[in-house]
Amino acid sequence: EAGVVQSPRYKIIEKKQPVAFWCNPISGHNTLYWYLQNLGQGPELLIRYENEEAVDDSQLPKDRFSAERLKGVDSTLKIQPAELGDSAVYLCASSLAGEYNEQFFGPGTRLTVL
Amino acid sequence: GENVEQHPSTLSVQEGDSAVIKCTYSDSASNYFPWYKQELGKGPQLIIDIRSNVGEKKDQRIAVTLNKTAKHFSLHITETQPEDSAVYFCAASSTISWGKLQFGAGTQVVVTP
Numbered sequence: 001e002a003g004v005v006q007s008p009r010y011k012i013i014e015k016k017q018p019v020a021f022w023c024n025p026i027s028g029h030n031t032l033y034w035y036l037q038n039l040g041q042g043p044e045l046l047i048r049y050e051n052e053e054a055v056d057d058s059q060l061p062k063d064r065f066s067a068e069r070l071k072g073v074d075s076t077l078k079i080q081p082a083e084l085g086d087s088a089v090y091l092c093a094s095s096l097a098g099e100y101n102e103q104f105f106g107p108g109t110r111l112t113v114l
Numbered sequence: 115g116e117n118v119e120q121h122p123s124t125l126s127v128q129e130g131d132s133a134v135i136k137c138t139y140s141d142s143a144s145n146y147f148p149w150y151k152q153e154l155g156k157g158p159q160l161i162i163d164i165r166s167n168v169g170e171k172k173d174q175r176i177a178v179t180l181n182k183t184a185k186h187f188s189l190h191i192t193e194t195q196p197e198d199s200a201v202y203f204c205a206a207s208s209t210i211s212w213g214k215l216q217f218g219a220g221t222q223v224v225v226t227p
Contacts, residue, residue: 004157031213042120042203042217043158056214091157099212100146100165105157 002026004106006092012112018080021109025073025094032069033103034077035091043091043105049075050097079111087113116141118206120218127225133191135221137204140185144206147180147187148215152201161202162189194225 005024013019025032030051035043046065048056051072060067064083069075079086089108095101117140127133139147145166150158164171164178164187171178175194180187191198201222205215 033213040220042118042205042220043215044217045214048213056211093157095213099207099209100163102148102160102163103213103215105150105159107155107157 004092004094004104006090006106006109008109009107010110010112012114013082014114015084016081018078019082019111020079021077021090021092021111023075023077023092023106025075025092026104029094029096029104030072031095031097031101032075033093033095034067034075035093035105037089037091037108039088046077082111082113084113087111116144116206116208116211116216118204118216118218120204120221122221123219124222125224127194127223129194129196129225129227131194133189133194133198133223133225135189135202135204135223136186137188137206137218138184138186139206139216141206141208142185143208143210145209146207146212147178148205149176149178149189150203150205150217152203152220154200158203191223194223196225196227199223199225 032049034046037043049069091108093103093105095103148163152158177190204218
């Protein structure tokens with residue numbers, strides 16, 4: 001069974017440019033997460049979806065970040081405009097709904113903002 | 115909100131020795147404590163987890179202990195092998211904010227042959 005798929009794996013852009021990341025969760029997983037991982041740090045939750053609904057986006061910087069999960073499957077995370085401090089790895093994870101279900105992580109997208 | 119501290123930040127062990135990583139948490143409502151292993155260029159992968167109603171859990175060479183009173187939990191890896199070399203993260207979440215894992219900063223484990 002395929003795991004969580006993310007693309008692109010690497011992205012280099014100049015500051016003030018827009019960028020988008022795509023995630024395809026494990027089939028049947030209705031909970032989807034976007035995390036930000038800075039170098040040498042643990043992942044930090046940006047947003048969590050239950051099906052199409054964003055149930056926790058308290059950590060998402062809404063002035064420049066946006067996310068969507070149309071049809072409750074794939075998801076896109078967008079940054080516009082990107083800043084130098086946005087350079088990091090953006091991880092997508094998915095799980096079955098429920099408190100103790102394992103979160104399966106994708107390989108991440110490494111973003112470099114020049 | 116929850117704050118998770120993890121120690122040490124780096125750990126070097128000889129193959130066959132044991133490795134111990136310790137984490138403390140601040141929110142007494144936290145009740146779920148997973149441990150993740152992250153290899154270079156990959157996403158974190160769950161290796162073991164423990165719930166607050168259990169004090170210890172073991173899976174082959176890996177074990178986790180939880181002390182709710184002191185608010186700390188530990189990962190123990192016995193008979194370490196070179197393939198255990200990776201970054202390990204502890205995390206915590208509560209029923210109210212389930213799914214919102216608060217991660218520690220990670221421990222870089224290096225197992226030398």
